[in-house]
Amino acid sequence: MVVVDDGCPEQSGQKVQVIAQNSGLQDCVQVMHLADAIKANHPVSRPLTTTEDSRKGGSVLLGMERAATDGPDDHHIIIFTDADLSTHLGQCARLAAPILSAGKDVSIANRRDPFSVVVKQGVRNQRGLLFIYLWKRLLPLLGEITDTQCGFKAFRASVVPDLVSKTLEKKFAFDLELLVRAQLRKPGSIARVPLAWIDSEALSTTTDVQPYLSMLQAMVGFYRHYLAPTETADAFAKFIDAMSEDEWQRLIEVMPQEILQHTPAQMADFDGVSADDLRAVLIQ
Numbered sequence: 001m002v003v004v005d006d007g008c009p010e011q012s013g014q015k016v017q018v019i020a021q022n023s024g025l026q027d028c029v030q031v032m033h034l035a036d037a038i039k040a041n042h043p044v045s046r047p048l049t050t051t052e053d054s055r056k057g058g059s060v061l062l063g064m065e066r067a068a069t070d071g072p073d074d075h076h077i078i079i080f081t082d083a084d085l086s087t088h089l090g091q092c093a094r095l096a097a098p099i100l101s102a103g104k105d106v107s108i109a110n111r112r113d114p115f116s117v118v119v120k121q122g123v124r125n126q127r128g129l130l131f132i133y134l135w136k137r138l139l140p141l142l143g144e145i146t147d148t149q150c151g152f153k154a155f156r157a158s159v160v161p162d163l164v165s166k167t168l169e170k171k172f173a174f175d176l177e178l179l180v181r182a183q184l185r186k187p188g189s190i191a192r193v194p195l196a197w198i199d200s201e202a203l204s205t206t207t208d209v210q211p212y213l214s215m216l217q218a219m220v221g222f223y224r225h226y227l228a229p230t231e232t233a234d235a236f237a238k239f240i241d242a243m244s245e246d247e248w249q250r251l252i253e254v255m256p257q258e259i260l261q262h263t264p265a266q267m268a269d270f271d272g273v274s275a276d277d278l279r280a281v282l283i284q
Contacts, residue, residue, distance in 0.1 A: 002067050004032045006059035007051025012083065032066060034059045044164055055211075057174025061164045068160035075100065078160055082151035086197050095154035098191030105159045105189040106182045108145070109152040112264055113194035120199040126260065127252050129267075131212045133259050136267045137236040137275075138216075138223040139176070141183050145192065146264040148176050152195065159185065168225060172211050173218035180222050213248040216240045235275040247282055254281045 005013030013031045020029040034054060037045040044065045048058050060080050067078045077096050081087055087109060098104040111118050132146060142148070153175070155163065162185060169177045182189055220237045227233070243251075256277065262270050 001029045002032060002063045003029060004034060004059040004063040006034045006054055006056065030066070032062060034062055037062050044167075045170075048170055053170065055171040057167075057172065058170035061167060061170070061174060064155065064160050065164050068157045068164075070157075076157035077154050078157050079154045080151070086199060087150075087152040087195055091152075091195050092154075094193050094195060095152065098193065099154060099156050102191065104191040105156045105186055106179070107154040107191040107193060108147070108179070109150045109195040109197070110145075110147045110192040111150055111195070111197050112146050113192065115194035117194075117196040118199075119197070126255060127212055129259060129262075129264065130252060130255055131216065132264050132267045133262075133270075133273070134216055134236060134240060135176070135219050137271065138219050138233050138240075139180060139227070140233075140268070141187075141227065142176075142179055144265065144268055145179065145190065146267070147192075148179060150195075150197070152197075153178075155182075168221055169218050171214065171218065173215040173222075176215075176219060177222055180226055184226060213240075213243060213245055217243075232271070232274075239275040239278060250282060251278065254284065256281060 003013065003016045005011075005016075013033050016029065017026075017031050020026045020031075034045065034048075034051050038048050038050065038058075042062065044062050045058055048054055051058070064078055064080060068076075070076070077099055079092055079095055081089065091109075095107045095109065098107045110116060135148075136142075149172070155178075159182070163178050163181050167174065167177055167181075179190060217240055220241050223233055223237055256273050258270075258272050
């Protein structure tokens with residue numbers, strides 16, 4: 001197990017080291033600190049200058065790169081998960097199966113699969129619907145994938161160096177960049193699997209962050225860097241790039257009913273609301 005401390009103020013890395021030593025597992029658990037990688041100018045951590053610039057992505061990418069060096073054969077699989085353990089690690093075999101038996105390079109948990117069991121507080125997330133609708137206009141190559149942010153993903157170790165090298169994003173949208181790169185590298189290489197997932201609001205450090213707009217603006221960067229331009233995507237890219245946080249909050253309040261009437265799974269095929277339509281509702 002590779003545990004990466006991303007600059008946690010509670011010093012989680014040191015706590016893991018103590019637990020591993022007290023349990024006699026120090027030979028099985030390696031603790032890394034993103035701050036050390038930044039100080040050493042590690043290639044995967046560039047261009048970060050402080051852990052404050054990373055949030056989450058920088059630490060996960062660093063851990064993936066380290067884990068990929070431990071076993072070069074095709075049966076070596078790397079799985080990352082969030083420290084709040086919303087997903088029980090007993091489900092690792094669910095992620096491994098498509099890689100081992102179906103030739104996939106990436107396997108991701110899908111909380112929106114009809115066979116998933118999800119325990120979550122709160123009501124339907126309108127922000128999430130708007131978020132999915134907008135990023136689908138930018139990155140259509142991800143097709144029917146709707147749950148990009150679940151912190152439970154598996155990768156064939158041999159593809160990891162290509163996926164994590166010279167990435168643009170070190171914050172919350174890093175998952176999407178990995179998926180874009182995997183799909184460009186080998187179309188159809190991403191599997192989606194159902195899972196049991198329990199929302200861990202008490203343990204999560206990102207409950208109140210909700211970085212939807214910054215993630216969308218990062219995706220504008222992915223679109224412009226990785227994909228051929230299209231008229232529709234360009235229009236949405238310009239709209240998102242110019243949006244302020246106040247405008248984003250306002251857009252959530254006045255979101256067109258056409259978007260609210262669709263499910264996340266329908267967003268890939270539904271494109272009935274244009275960027276100009278969204279500009280119009282903002283100025284009403």
